[in-house]
Amino acid sequence: MLLVVNKTSLDVFRLIRMFGGDEDKAVLLVGDGAYYAMPAVVERFEPLGVEDIYVAKDAVEERNIVVSPEAEVVDYDRMAALIMNEYDKVLSL
Numbered sequence: 001m002l003l004v005v006n007k008t009s010l011d012v013f014r015l016i017r018m019f020g021g022d023e024d025k026a027v028l029l030v031g032d033g034a035y036y037a038m039p040a041v042v043e044r045f046e047p048l049g050v051e052d053i054y055v056a057k058d059a060v061e062e063r064n065i066v067v068s069p070e071a072e073v074v075d076y077d078r079m080a081a082l083i084m085n086e087y088d089k090v091l092s093l
Helices: 012-020 031-037 039-048 057-063 076-086
Strands: 002-005 025-029 050-056 071-074 090-092
Touching: 002 012, 002 031, 002 076, 012 025, 012 039, 025 031, 025 076, 031 039, 031 050, 031 057, 039 050, 050 057, 050 076, 057 071, 071 076
Parallel strands: 002 025, 002 090, 025 050, 050 071
Antiparallel strands: none
């Protein structure tokens, strides 16, 4: 399951736990959600069972964010492939 996070919210980690359940899951951070790719925050995904963290290149550049090494910066082509081809389920939070 790919969870697309496009904003910051106090509930985002609770929602990932609730909707992701025991499934294999990854997050795609876009828009203001890119702030979750920062080193001090990205570690919060591990206890939720998030295996892969992707972050939109344009969101990182617009916000001048330092991205954790655990997150993969992706362009639009890669985001489209993640959404259309690589994950059976996609959920926007």
